[in-house]
Amino acid sequence: MSVKTLAEIRADFPILERKVHGQDLVYFDNAASAQKPRQVVDRISHYYLHQHANVHRGVHALSQEATDAFEAARRRIADFFGAASDREIIFTTGTTNGINLIASSLGKMLEKGSEIVITQMEHHSNMVPWQMMCEDRGMVLRVVPIDERGQINMEAFQNTLNSKTRLVAVNHVSNSLGTINPVEEIIRLAKGVGSLVLIDGAQSAPHMKLNLKELGADFYAVSGHKIFGPTGTGFLYGKEEVLGNMPPYMGGGEMIDRVTIEKSTYQGLPFRFEAGTPNMAGAIGMASAVDYMEEVGFDFIQKQEEELLQYAIKELNNFGGIRFIGEAEKRASLVSFLVEGTHPYDVGSLLDQQGIAVRTGHHCTEPVMDFFGIPGTLRASFAFYNTTEEIDRMMVALDRARKMLS
Amino acid sequence: METIEQKQKEIIEEFALFEDWMGKYEFIIDLSKDLESMDDSLKDEDHLVRGCQSQVWLEAKTEDGLIHFQADSDALITKGLIAMLVRVLSGQKANDIATSDLFFIDEIGLHEHLSPNRSNGLASMVKKMKTYAIAYSAS
Numbered sequence: 001m002s003v004k005t006l007a008e009i010r011a012d013f014p015i016l017e018r019k020v021h022g023q024d025l026v027y028f029d030n031a032a033s034a035q036k037p038r039q040v041v042d043r044i045s046h047y048y049l050h051q052h053a054n055v056h057r058g059v060h061a062l063s064q065e066a067t068d069a070f071e072a073a074r075r076r077i078a079d080f081f082g083a084a085s086d087r088e089i090i091f092t093t094g095t096t097n098g099i100n101l102i103a104s105s106l107g108k109m110l111e112k113g114s115e116i117v118i119t120q121m122e123h124h125s126n127m128v129p130w131q132m133m134c135e136d137r138g139m140v141l142r143v144v145p146i147d148e149r150g151q152i153n154m155e156a157f158q159n160t161l162n163s164k165t166r167l168v169a170v171n172h173v174s175n176s177l178g179t180i181n182p183v184e185e186i187i188r189l190a191k192g193v194g195s196l197v198l199i200d201g202a203q204s205a206p207h208m209k210l211n212l213k214e215l216g217a218d219f220y221a222v223s224g225h226k227i228f229g230p231t232g233t234g235f236l237y238g239k240e241e242v243l244g245n246m247p248p249y250m251g252g253g254e255m256i257d258r259v260t261i262e263k264s265t266y267q268g269l270p271f272r273f274e275a276g277t278p279n280m281a282g283a284i285g286m287a288s289a290v291d292y293m294e295e296v297g298f299d300f301i302q303k304q305e306e307e308l309l310q311y312a313i314k315e316l317n318n319f320g321g322i323r324f325i326g327e328a329e330k331r332a333s334l335v336s337f338l339v340e341g342t343h344p345y346d347v348g349s350l351l352d353q354q355g356i357a358v359r360t361g362h363h364c365t366e367p368v369m370d371f372f373g374i375p376g377t378l379r380a381s382f383a384f385y386n387t388t389e390e391i392d393r394m395m396v397a398l399d400r401a402r403k404m405l406s
Numbered sequence: 407m408e409t410i411e412q413k414q415k416e417i418i419e420e421f422a423l424f425e426d427w428m429g430k431y432e433f434i435i436d437l438s439k440d441l442e443s444m445d446d447s448l449k450d451e452d453h454l455v456r457g458c459q460s461q462v463w464l465e466a467k468t469e470d471g472l473i474h475f476q477a478d479s480d481a482l483i484t485k486g487l488i489a490m491l492v493r494v495l496s497g498q499k500a501n502d503i504a505t506s507d508l509f510f511i512d513e514i515g516l517h518e519h520l521s522p523n524r525s526n527g528l529a530s531m532v533k534k535m536k537t538y539a540i541a542y543s544a545s
Contacts, residue, residue, distance in 0.1 A: 021427065343481035345460040345526055346435075349519070350483075353427045361459045361525070375480060376459065404432055405482060 002300035009296060010385050012037040023355030026390045031175055031334050031381030032359050034206060034228045036289070043288035044230060047281050055280055056254060056271075070280045073287035074270070080290045081222075082211030083237055087269040090236040090243075091283050095202040096125040098221030098236030099169070101273060102198055103129035104249035106167065112138035114166040117195070119144040119152050119181075120371060121174045124364040126200040130169060140164075146371060150177035150326035158189055165195040172204035176363035176379065177326030178334040180204070187216050196242065202226055206383070207305060207332050209298045218242045224282065228383075229289030233282035236273075243269060250275040301384040305333035308382040308391065315395050321402075325368075325377045334381035336363075339398065342405045344376045350401035351378075356394050410502055413494045414510035421514040430514070434486035441489040444478035455534055457527030460484045464531055466538045472497050473539055477531065484526050487511075487519055491528075495535055503539035508532065 002009070010016050013035045018025045027035060047069065053062035055070045071086070078086040092098045116130050120143055134141045142165075144157045152170070161168075168190040172183050183199055190197045198219040204210065205222045212220050219242075224233030238246075248255055248266055252275035257265040266272045293301070312335045316322045321340040339347050348360030361376040362369045369376055380394060408416075424430045448465050455462040460481035467474045475496040479485040494510065495503050511520050522529050 343460060345481040346483050348459075350431060353431065375461070400428075404428070404435060 002295075002297045004296060006304070006385070006387065010387075012039065012292075013385055014038065016385060020355045020357070021353055024393075026356045026386075026393050028380040028382060028386065028390070028394065029357045029359050030206070030383040030386075031203060031226070031379065033225050033231070034383055035385070036228055036230070037292050039292050040229060040285050040288045044281050044285040047284050052280070054277055066280055069284055070278070073283040076287040076290060077235055077283075080294065081205075081220075081237065082213050082215075084213045085240060088212075088237055088240050088243065090238065090270045090273045091278055092221070092234045092236050093232050093279070094223040094225070094234035095200060095221040096129075096223075098219070098234060099126055099198065099200065100129045101236055101249050102219050102221075102238075103133045105246045105273075106196075107133040107137045107139075108247050110137070110139060110166050113164060114139045115142050115162070115164045116140070117142045117144060117157075117160050117165055117168045117170075117190075119157070119170055120146045120367050121150065121152070121177060121179065121365060122169070122171055122367075123175050123200065123202070124366070125202075126169055126171060126198075127367070139166075143367075146368070149328055150174065150179050150368075151328045152179075152181055152186075154182070154185070157186065161189060161193045161195065163193060165190070165193050167196045167198060169198040169200070171200040171202070173207065173332045174326065174365075174368075175203045176336055176365040176368050176377065177328065178331040178336060178381075179326055179328035180330040180332055183215065183217070191216070203332060207301065212237050224286040224289065227286070227289055228292060229286035230282045233279060233286045235286070238269075240269060243273075248272050248275070252276045254278070296384060304384045304386075305382055308386055308388065309333045309335070311388045312380060312382070312391050315391055319395060319398065325372055325374065333383075334379060336377040336379045338374060338377055339402055342402065344378045346405055347378055347398070347401050350404060351394070351397050354393075354397040354400065356397045358394075407497070410494055410498055410506045414508070414513075417490055417494070417510050418513045430516075431483070434516075435482050436486070437489040438482045438485035441478070441485055441492065442476065444476050448476070449478065455527045455530045457484075457525045457530065459524060459526040462488065462527035462531045464534055466535070468500070468542060471499060473500055473503060473542060475535060479527065481526065483519070484528060487516065487528055488531065491532065491535070500539040500542040504536055504543055506536075 015035050051065055051069055053066045055067040074089050075086045078089045130141050142160050144160050145153050147153055170186055173180050187197050196218045199217045201220050201222045206227050218239050220237040222234055225231040255267055255272050255275040257267050323338045325336045344360040359379045449463045453463040453465055455464055460479055462479045465476040475492050477488045511517055520529050
């Protein structure tokens with residue numbers, strides 16, 4: 001159990017006390033971005049008010065102190081996510097940035113005709129960078145279909161792999177369906193044909209304890225703002241023996257070893273991939289978010305989120321006329337659904353008027369919506385600070401919305 | 407003929423009758439049902455104003471120097487707002503449409519639906535209506 005009660009946890013998030021349109025806010029848009037505990041904001045303030053200077057290579061004390069705090073954040077992230085070393089953690093602006101980094105760098109290394117394998121349920125940020133890379137560099141994008149429950153067709157996945165497969169890029173948890181994908185099995189199969197594997201961890205990191213070394217993916221991308229940290233932060237994990245042999249994707253300060261007018265040589269990991277002054281406050285804030293998650297504890301997080309998920313499914317079933325989009329066997333704490341005979345935009349707008357924040361639309365997964373033949377869904381995504389009472393409020397609001405629209 | 411400004415004032419008066427959000431939204435949903443239906447054959451790629459939340463289709467025709475709009479959407483609230491925009495702008499002179507200031511949306515407290523953040527196709531639709539009017543005025 002957590003050392004904190006749910007009420008104490010909620011008190012750490014002042015935004016949850018807010019009113020919206022004159023009503024108490026119910027925040028069910030956590031999969032888009034999670035709220036920030038006071039501890040994270042305080043840590044960032046402390047850095048800016050007392051510790052800030054530019055990092056690395058400064059001779060003065062403050063620069064040293066800022067560097068220490070920044071590198072301690074890297075060690076904290078490496079340790080929390082089970083990397084083999086802190087050199088395997090590249091600070092990024094988020095999952096999208098991490099994926100683009102790999103697409104750009106790997107794109108320079110792979111021969112024409114190489115195959116990149118993704119699935120139909122990828123977020124646009126794990127689809128478009130590969131489309132761009134394939135177009136630019138003559139590679140082939142292979143897309144594995146999903147089934148009616150919103151799960152990867154594993155037989156098709158296996159059949160897609162071949163000796164030309166160079167990279168498999170798959171999400172750990174689907175943002176629009178909630179599906180928890182069998183990434184262990186995906187990594188095992190991909191390794192069987194000698195392929196590299198990148199996992200989009202944007203939606204998994206907030207919900208489950210990860211051990212990246214054990215998992216065995218070559219790359220794993222995470223967003224800081226989804227794990228209760230600051231916006232514009234994130235990290236890319238890369239196995240040292242893989243990432244260490246890849247070319248930089250951005251040039252500038254911090255990432256070089258030696259520069260002459262004719263040619264430059266580059267630093268080792270992780271600095272080779274961190275050109276320019278990094279987001280120190282962001283990295284430190286992200287590490288503090290990880291501290292907070294550890295304080296709450298994954299036992300509590302998973303128990304609370306599972307309860308919310310099961311309660312929401314039960315209530316929506318009782319409500320009737322609900323079409324669930326994404327009914328995988330293993331699901332993260334979110335429900336994606338449609339209210340029969342209504343458009344998600346209408347329902348979402350009427351929920352908003354009642355203080356309920358859900359997301360509507362295609363959730364940056366248009367191919368998923370095309371597969372189900374729908375314009376979009378309503379998505380309620382939960383975090384450990386949400387309550388079943390909040391789900392009750394959503395159900396009352398949903399009832400009112402449906403009556404108004406019928 | 408009523409001007410764009412007069413029509414907007416009328417709408418603002420109609421909305422003044424509602425005290426809470428429910429009345430307002432019920433009215434918008436009713437308006438969506440009154441919107442003259444658009445021929446299905448016009449709901450194609452050429453007429454589509456794409457939004458990631460809801461879709462809008464728009465058709466413009468000119469007759470005796472006046473521009474007539476026809477529009478539709480797959481979402482009711484969007485459609486209700488379209489009904490108001492069509493009521494205000496359709497049948498007006500190109501130059502008046504191009505230079506119009508659509509203050510009624512703000513006044514009735516529905517500006518959030520026209521924000522690009524909503525991505526419901528409405529903001530793009532207003533832009534298209536005006537672009538059409540500007541192009542017609544110039545020709």
